[in-house]
Amino acid sequence: MEIGVIIGSESHMKYVVKVFKENEVKEVPKPEDCSLGKFVKIGEKIVGIISNTTIIDPDYGRRIYGNVEELKMFIPDYLDEREKLLSVVAIGTKERQGVISSTPFVGDTVRLMEKNEIKSFHEVDGKLRISYLPYLYEEPLYDAIVSEIVEELSSIFPERKSVLEGVRKMAIWQRMKEVYK
Amino acid sequence: MIIGLVKGVGETPNDFEFVTSDISKMSIGDFVTLEYEGMEIVSRITDCRPITDYPPIMYSNPEISPSEIALILGDEEKELYLVTATILGYYDEERGEFINPRIIPPQGARVKYASEELLVKCLNRKTSRIGTAHVGYMLTRRDIEVPVYLDVSAITSEHLCILASTGSGKSYLAGVIVEELLSPKNMASVLIFDPHGEYHTLTEMMSKNEFSSEWYSPQVEVIPPEKIKIRFSELEVSDISASLPEMSERMEMLLRRAYERIANEPIITRAMLKKAIEEIANEKPEMSNTASALLWRINRSFEQSRIFDDFEHLSLQRLFSPGKCTILDLSTMGDWEQQMVALIVLRKLLYARMATEKGIAKGENYLPYPVFVILEEAHRFAPRSGESKAISIIRRILAEGRKFGIGMCLISQRPSKIDGDVLSQCMTSVIMRIVNPSDQESIRTSVESVGREVLKELPGLTKGQAIVSGRAVNTTVMIKVRERVTSHGGESKNAPEEWRKYLENKRKEETLPPIEEDIPVLRS
Ligand SMILES: Nc1ncnc2c1ncn2[C@@H]1O[C@H](COP(=O)(O)OP(=O)(O)OP(=O)(O)O)[C@@H](O)[C@H]1O
Ligand SMILES: [Mg+2]
Numbered sequence: 001m002e003i004g005v006i007i008g009s010e011s012h013m014k015y016v017v018k019v020f021k022e023n024e025v026k027e028v029p030k031p032e033d034c035s036l037g038k039f040v041k042i043g044e045k046i047v048g049i050i051s052n053t054t055i056i057d058p059d060y061g062r063r064i065y066g067n068v069e070e071l072k073m074f075i076p077d078y079l080d081e082r083e084k085l086l087s088v089v090a091i092g093t094k095e096r097q098g099v100i101s102s103t104p105f106v107g108d109t110v111r112l113m114e115k116n117e118i119k120s121f122h123e124v125d126g127k128l129r130i131s132y133l134p135y136l137y138e139e140p141l142y143d144a145i146v147s148e149i150v151e152e153l154s155s156i157f158p159e160r161k162s163v164l165e166g167v168r169k170m171a172i173w174q175r176m177k178e179v180y181k
Numbered sequence: 182m183i184i185g186l187v188k189g190v191g192e193t194p195n196d197f198e199f200v201t202s203d204i205s206k207m208s209i210g211d212f213v214t215l216e217y218e219g220m221e222i223v224s225r226i227t228d229c230r231p232i233t234d235y236p237p238i239m240y241s242n243p244e245i246s247p248s249e250i251a252l253i254l255g256d257e258e259k260e261l262y263l264v265t266a267t268i269l270g271y272y273d274e275e276r277g278e279f280i281n282p283r284i285i286p287p288q289g290a291r292v293k294y295a296s297e298e299l300l301v302k303c304l305n306r307k308t309s310r311i312g313t314a315h316v317g318y319m320l321t322r323r324d325i326e327v328p329v330y331l332d333v334s335a336i337t338s339e340h341l342c343i344l345a346s347t348g349s350g351k352s353y354l355a356g357v358i359v360e361e362l363l364s365p366k367n368m369a370s371v372l373i374f375d376p377h378g379e380y381h382t383l384t385e386m387m388s389k390n391e392f393s394s395e396w397y398s399p400q401v402e403v404i405p406p407e408k409i410k411i412r413f414s415e416l417e418v419s420d421i422s423a424s425l426p427e428m429s430e431r432m433e434m435l436l437r438r439a440y441e442r443i444a445n446e447p448i449i450t451r452a453m454l455k456k457a458i459e460e461i462a463n464e465k466p467e468m469s470n471t472a473s474a475l476l477w478r479i480n481r482s483f484e485q486s487r488i489f490d491d492f493e494h495l496s497l498q499r500l501f502s503p504g505k506c507t508i509l510d511l512s513t514m515g516d517w518e519q520q521m522v523a524l525i526v527l528r529k530l531l532y533a534r535m536a537t538e539k540g541i542a543k544g545e546n547y548l549p550y551p552v553f554v555i556l557e558e559a560h561r562f563a564p565r566s567g568e569s570k571a572i573s574i575i576r577r578i579l580a581e582g583r584k585f586g587i588g589m590c591l592i593s594q595r596p597s598k599i600d601g602d603v604l605s606q607c608m609t610s611v612i613m614r615i616v617n618p619s620d621q622e623s624i625r626t627s628v629e630s631v632g633r634e635v636l637k638e639l640p641g642l643t644k645g646q647a648i649v650s651g652r653a654v655n656t657t658v659m660i661k662v663r664e665r666v667t668s669h670g671g672e673s674k675n676a677p678e679e680w681r682k683y684l685e686n687k688r689k690e691e692t693l694p695p696i697e698e699d700i701p702v703l704r705s
Binding site for chain 2: 097127128129130131132133160162163164165166167169170173174
C-alpha cells in the first residue's frame with residue numbers, strides 16, 4: 001500500500017515523506033499504517049523504516065474554527081495544507097542491509113512492505129539478521145522503534161522469538177543507561 | 182594449526198599476549214608455539230580472558246547466549262579471548278633443554294597450537310624406554326595423548342616430593358612410580374616406608390607379565406611390623422641416650438661410661454649394657470641411685486618395645502637389591518618406633534653407600550648400587566617443628582645422597598609441616614590438589630621449581646591430576662596420572678556402604694528380612 005512521497009532529505013540516510021491525503025490516492029493510509037517502526041519501500045529498491053512523525057499546520061495562528069464537514073465544503077484548500085510528515089531512515093536495499101549507495105529522488109513513492117518482502121530482507125544466507133540497528137541508534141525513539149521491529153519480526157520468525165526478545169531488552173537497556181548516566 | 186595473532190608484550194619481558202577465538206584449546210598450562218627467525222618458540226599459556234565485552238543484559242536469558250544475539254545483530258565475529266603466554270624458548274634437542282632467545286614476539290606474529298609430536302619431544306628429558314618412568318599424560322590434551330615421563334636418574338639422585346591434600350592420589354601415584362621403577366626398563370632397588378600398610382598390593386607385580394622380561398622379573402617383599410627388628414648394637418650411644426626420657430647429666434655420664442666398657446665387643450646386647458651399668462654402680466656406690474634410674478629408663482624404652490632385638494635385624498642386602506622393592510609395613514608402630522626404624526635403616530644405608538663408594542666397605546656395608554627410598558607421611562619423620570629421631574639423617578641424605586646414589590621420595594599431605602630444608606632439596610616435585618593456604622604458601626617458598634602461575638591451579642585439580650616440575654622434566658607440565666597396573670592398597674572407604682553391609686550381614690545371620698531400599702524420588 002502506498003503511503004506517501006519523498007519530499008526531501010535530512011541526510012544520506014534520512015528522508016522526509018509526505019503522507020498521502022484524501023483525493024491524492026484511492027486508498028488513504030490510516031494513521032496505524034504510518035506508525036513508528038514500519039518497514040517501507042522507497043521507489044523500487046530502497047528499504048527504509050519509519051523513525052518519526054511530525055505534522056504541520058501552515059495556518060497556525062489564523063485558525064478558523066468550525067465544523068470540519070462545513071470547512072471542507074466552503075474552504076477545501078485549508079484542510080489540504082495541513083500535512084503529516086514521516087521521517088524514514090534508509091536501512092538498505094532489497095538485496096542487502098546496510099548503507100545505500102544510490103539515494104532516492106524527490107517524488108519517489110513510499111509504500112508499506114509486504115510480510116514476505118520483510119522476511120526476505122531479513123534473511124541473510126537463510127539466517128535472521130538485523131544489522132542496521134546502528135543507523136537507528138541516533139533516533140530519539142530508538143528503543144520504541146526496536147520494540148516495533150522485534151514485534152514484527154517475531155510474527156514472521158516465531159521460532160526466533162526469544163532471541164529477538166534479547167535484542168529488544170538490549171535496546172531498552174542501552175537507552176536506560178544513557179538516561180541514568 | 183594457527184590459532185591466533187600476537188597482540189603485544191605482557192607484564193614481564195618473557196610474557197606476551199595473543200588474541201584468539203578458539204577457546205576450546207586455551208587451557209592454562211598448555212603450550213603454544215610461534216615461529217621467529219626460523220626458531221619454533223614454545224610458550225606456556227598462563228592466563229586467558231574474554232575481551233568481547235557484551236552488555237550484561239545480554240546474559241539475562243539463560244537459554245540464549247550473548248553471541249546468539251550478537252550474531253542476529255550482524256556481529257559475525259566469534260567471541261575473542263586475550264591469552265597470556267610465557268616464553269620457554271626453542272627446544273635444543275642436542276642439549277635437551279629450552280633455550281630462551283630473549284626476544285619480543287612481533288605484533289601480528291602467528292601463534293600455533295603446539296603439536297603433540299613436539300610436546301612429547303620437548304616436555305620429556307628422555308623418551309627412550311630405558312631410564313624413564315611413565316607417570317601419566319598431559320592433562321590438557323584429551324584427543325591425542327601426550328605421555329609424560331620422569332627422568333629416573335634425576336629423581337633417584339636429586340630426590341622427589343609428592344605433595345597434596347589427603348585423598349588426592351599421592352599414594353596411588355607413588356605406586357605408579359614404583360611400577361615404573363621395577364619394570365624391566367629400570368630394575369631399580371626401592372625401599373618403601375609404609376606407615377599405613379597400603380603398599381602390599383605391589384606384590385602383584387611379581388605375577389604380571391608387564392613387569393618381566395626374558396630373564397628378569399621383579400621381587401617384592403613386604404616386611405610386616407612384627408618382623409621389623411633393630412639390633413640393639415645398631416644404636417649409637419647418642420641414639421640410646423636420646424631415646425631415654427628426662428635424662429639427668431649424671432645418668433648421661435653413667436650411660437656413656439658403661440657403653441665405653443663394652444664398645445669394642447662385636448655385638449652389644451641390652452643385658453651387656455645393663456651389666457656394665459651395674460658394675461660401675463658397684464664400684465662407685467654413690468652412683469647406685471643414678472644407676473637404678475637409668476636401668477628403669479632403659480627397660481622402659483628398649484625392653485617394652487618389640488622392635489629391638491639383641492641379634493635379629495634387617496640386613497641392607499635384604500632391604501636393597503636391584504630389581505627388588507621392599508616394603509616396611511610400619512602400620513602398627515608408634516611414632517617413636519617408626520622414627521627409630523627410619524633412623525637406623527637410613528643411617529646404615531648412608532654409611533654403607535659412603536663406604537662402598539670409597540672402596541672401604543666390608544660385609545654388610547658393601548652395597549654396590551644406588552637405591553631409591555620412598556617415605557610416606559614425610560612430615561612425621563622430618564617435621565618443621567616438634568621432634569623426630571630421624572630428621573637429621575633425612576636432612577643429610579637429601580643434601581649428600583646425590584653423591585652416594587641415594588634418592589628419596591617424600592610424600593606428605595601437609596607440606597607446611599615438613600622441614601623446609603628437606604623440602605627444598607627435592608629437585609623434582611609433583612603437586613596435586615591443595616586447598617589449604619598455608620600449605621600452598623609453604624610450597625611457594627620451599628619448592629623451588631614451582632612457578633607462580635602453577636599455584637593458582639592447585640585448588641582446581643581433581644583426584645589423580647598433578648603438576649610435575651623440576652629436574653625430571655624439561656618444563657612444568659600438568660598431568661593426569663596413568664592407571665595403576667597393580668591394585669591400589671589405599672582405596673578410600675565408602676563408609677555408608679560398609680555400615681550397611683555390616684548390618685545386612687548381621688541381619689542375615691539372624692535370618693531377618695533385608696533392609697528395604699528407600700530411595701527418595703524427585704517429584705516433578
Ligand atoms: N590416578 C587415579 N586414578 C584413579 N583413582 C585414583 C587415582 N588417584 C587416586 N585415586 C583414588 O583416590 C583415592 C585416594 O587416593 P590415595 O590413597 O592415593 O590418596 P592420598 O593422596 O595418598 O591420600 P592420603 O594423604 O590420605 O594418604 C583412592 O581410592 C584411589 O584409588
Ligand atoms: Mg596416601
